[in-house]
Amino acid sequence: xxxxRVLSIRDLLISFDTANGTVNAICGMRFDVFKGExxxxxxxxxxxxxxxxxxxxxxxxxxQHIDGGEIFYTYTxxxxxxxxxxxxxxxxxxxxxxxxxxxxxxxxxxxxxSLNPTVIVGKQIMEGMREHYKISxxxxxxxxxxxxxxxxxxxxxxRFKQYPHQLSGGMRxxxxxxxxxxxxxxxxxxxxxxxxxxxxxxxxxxxxxxxxQAEKNLTVIYITHDLGVVAKVADFxxxxxxxxxxxxGSIEEIYYDPRHPYTWGLLSSLPDLSTDSxxxxxxxxxxVNLLHKIKGDPFAPRNPYALKIDFEEEPPxxxxxGTHKVASxxxxxxxxxVEMPESLRIKINxxxxxxx
Numbered sequence: 001x002x003x004x005r006v007l008s009i010r011d012l013l014i015s016f017d018t019a020n021g022t023v024n025a026i027c028g029m030r031f032d033v034f035k036g037e038x039x040x041x042x043x044x045x046x047x048x049x050x051x052x053x054x055x056x057x058x059x060x061x062x063x064q065h066i067d068g069g070e071i072f073y074t075y076t077x078x079x080x081x082x083x084x085x086x087x088x089x090x091x092x093x094x095x096x097x098x099x100x101x102x103x104x105x106x107x108x109x110x111x112x113x114s115l116n117p118t119v120i121v122g123k124q125i126m127e128g129m130r131e132h133y134k135i136s137x138x139x140x141x142x143x144x145x146x147x148x149x150x151x152x153x154x155x156x157x158x159r160f161k162q163y164p165h166q167l168s169g170g171m172r173x174x175x176x177x178x179x180x181x182x183x184x185x186x187x188x189x190x191x192x193x194x195x196x197x198x199x200x201x202x203x204x205x206x207x208x209x210x211x212x213q214a215e216k217n218l219t220v221i222y223i224t225h226d227l228g229v230v231a232k233v234a235d236f237x238x239x240x241x242x243x244x245x246x247x248x249g250s251i252e253e254i255y256y257d258p259r260h261p262y263t264w265g266l267l268s269s270l271p272d273l274s275t276d277s278x279x280x281x282x283x284x285x286x287x288v289n290l291l292h293k294i295k296g297d298p299f300a301p302r303n304p305y306a307l308k309i310d311f312e313e314e315p316p317x318x319x320x321x322g323t324h325k326v327a328s329x330x331x332x333x334x335x336x337x338v339e340m341p342e343s344l345r346i347k348i349n350x351x352x353x354x355x356x
Contacts, residue, residue, distance in 0.1 A: 003034040003035065003037075004034060004035040004074075005032050005033070005034055005035075005074065006033055006034065006035050006073065006074050006075070006186060006187060006219055007032065007056070007071070007072070007073055007074075007187065007219075008031075008032050008033075008070075008071075008072040009029050009030060009031055009032075009052070009056075009069070009070070009071050009072075010030055010069055010070045010071075010072070011028050011029070011030060011068060011069040011070070012026055012028070012029040012030075012052070012055065012066070012068070012069035012070070012071065012088075013026060013027060013028065013066065013067040013068040013069050014026035014048075014051055014052075014055060014064065014065070014066055014067065014243075015064070015065060015067055016061070016063050016064050017063045017064075017065075018063065018291070020291055021291050022291070023290045023291055024243065024290050025048050025051050025243050025290060026048050026051055026052055026055075026243045027242070027243040027244050028069070028244065029048075029052055029069070029243070029244070029245060030245065031238050031245060031248065033187070033219055033221060034219070035186075035217070035219055036213075036217050036218070036219060037219060037220075037235045037236065038213070038219075038220045038221075038222065038233055038234050038235045038236070039220070039221050039222070039234065039235070039236050039237070039238065040221075040224060040229075040230040040233065040234035040236070040237045040238070041053070041221065041222070041223050041224075041237075041238045041240060042224055042225060042227060042230055042237060042238070042239055042240065042266065043225065043239060043240035043241055043266075044225060044241070044283075044287060045225065046287055047241055047242065047243065047287070048240055048242075049191075049223045049224075049240055050191055050192075050223055051064075051243075052240075053106070053189050053191065053221060053223055055071065055087075055088075056071055056073075056087060056104060056189070057095070057099075057100055057104060057106055057189070058087060058090070058092050058095025058096060058099065058100060060092060066088050069088065070086045070088055070089075071086060071087040071088050072084055072085070072086055072087075073085055073087055073099065073103070073104070075103050075186055085099075087099065101128040101131075101132060101180075101182070101183045101185065102128075102132045102183045102185065103185055103186050104185055104186065104187045104189065105179075105180035105181065105183070105185040105187070105188055106180060106188075106189040106190075106191060107173075107176050107177055107180050107188065107189070107190045107191065107193050108176065108191050109191050109192035109193060109195045110195070111164070111169070111172035111173045111175065111176045112164065112172065114176055115164040115172060115175065115176065116164075117163065117164050117165060118163075120160070120161055120162060120163055121148075121159065121160065121162060121164060121167070121175045122141065122144050122145070122148075122159075122160035122161060124175070124179055125144040125147060125148070125160075125175070125178050125179050125182055126140040126141060126143075126144050126182075127179075128179065128182045128183050129143060129144070129182050129183060132183045133183070141160070143182070144160060144178070144182070145157055145160055147178040147181060147182060148160060148174075148175070148178055150178070150181075150212070151174040151175075151177050151178045151181075151208060151212070152174060152204075152208055153171060153175070153178075159171070159175075169197055169198065170197055170198070170201045170204075170205070173193065173197060173205060174205075174208070177208070177209070177212070181212065181216070184216070185218070186218070186219060187218070187219045187220075187221065188209075188212075188213070188218050188219070188220050188221070189220075189221045189223070190209065190220065190221070190223065191223040192223060192224055192225075192226075193205065193209070193222070193224075194206070194224075194226065194229060202229075203232075206229065206232055206233055209233070210233065220233070222234065227266060227267065227270055228270065230251070231251070231255060234251045235250065235251060236248070236250055236251065236323070237250075237251055237254040239254065239260065239262065239263050239266070241262050241287075241298060241299055242287060242288050242290065242294065242298035242299070243290065244298065244327065245327070246260050246262055246263075246299065246326070246327045246328070247259065247260040247262070247263050247324075247325070247326045247327065247328075248317075248323070248324070248325050249322065249323050249324035249325065250322065250323050250324070253322055253323065253324040254324075255267070255348070255351065256348055256351070256352060257324070258340065259320055259324070259326040259328065259330070259331055260299075260326050260327070260328045260330075261303045261304070261305050261328065261330070262283070262299050262302075262303075264340050264341060264344055265281070265283035266283075267344055267347070267348070268341065268343065268344045268347070269281045269282060269283065270347075281343075283302060284302055284304075285301055285302035286302075288301070294314075295311065295312065296309070296310050296311045296312050296313055296314055297310040297311075297314055297315055297327075297328070297329065298314075305330060305338045307329050307330070307335065307336075309329050314327075315327045315328055315329045315331075315332075318331035318332065
């Protein structure tokens with residue numbers, strides 16, 4: 001059966017005007033998201049992950065503008081008809097009133113900055129329901145308490161009346177999830193959702209998202225730099241660098257057969273309790289300055305396997321089999337054969353054995 005595409009980003013260009021010049025933050029982004037699946041977008045800080053998904057939500061800063069491309073979102077309207085809209089052609093007000101909350105919702109990484117400290121959590125959950133569904137206060141309260149229970153908050157009637165500062169970090173993040181789910185969205189975007197949580201409850205949070213996804217047939221997009229999180233939740237992965245997707249594929253293709261040197265670096269930097277080495281791997285160098293025009297592959301200055309052409313021409317996405325695509329000249333048929341580092345090969349073989 002053909003998969004149902006719900007979100008398509010095509011050749012997206014986003015830039016920021018700054019006092020020092022124009023920052024080309026997103027350069028030709030292309031990817032698809034399908035109904036019921038989980039996509040993880042990974043990369044270092046500043047690679048453009050959050051800027052991309054905020055554009056999907058219509059969240060733009062005053063100095064930010066979309067210079068090209070489309071964001072196609074497909075949903076079922078009130079009449080039961082399939083509708084496709086280009087979010088880039090809608091005003092911010094239209095996106096907020098017609099798309100945000102009702103069809104696409106977002107869980108931000110720090111619940112304390114996304115919750116209003118002066119308003120009880122119950123009222124914050126009800127706000128979206130009353131705006132989009134025009135339901136009574138009594139019905140909204142009942143649904144809000146039910147949502148608090150669904151996201152695993154004990155004694156939801158009591159918590160409904162409390163302020164954010166009266167809840168633990170884990171509870172606040174669950175409240176943010178309840179707010180995101182208040183209007184039964186099709187797509188849930190989680191931006192670094194476990195960053196502000198204690199490591200002991202991160203796994204419970206991820207299990208909660210997976211449970212809610214199965215129950216509500218949600219499509220989930222994770223934004224993260226934590227490849228450990230990606231391994232637990234994702235079906236497909238997009239690896240970003242300097243505002244571009246440099247490798248994309250299924251979770252198995254990215255974890256067990258990575259092809260881009262940057263992805264090799266990300267996987268090598270994962271802590272490994274099975275190794276005898278006391279060293280932690282770090283990718284050498286720093287990300288490129290996006291204020292300057294980039295010639296060639298933006299990762300070339302940090303790439304120990306860079307070819308001459310890497311400094312002259314940006315590589316396209318080469319199809320390397322299945323759903324796996326890689327933007328590296330090393331994947332060109334005429335390129336010299338370069339194997340991943342032996343230490344990473346050993347780590348991957350160990351992961352495969354552990355997975356059975």
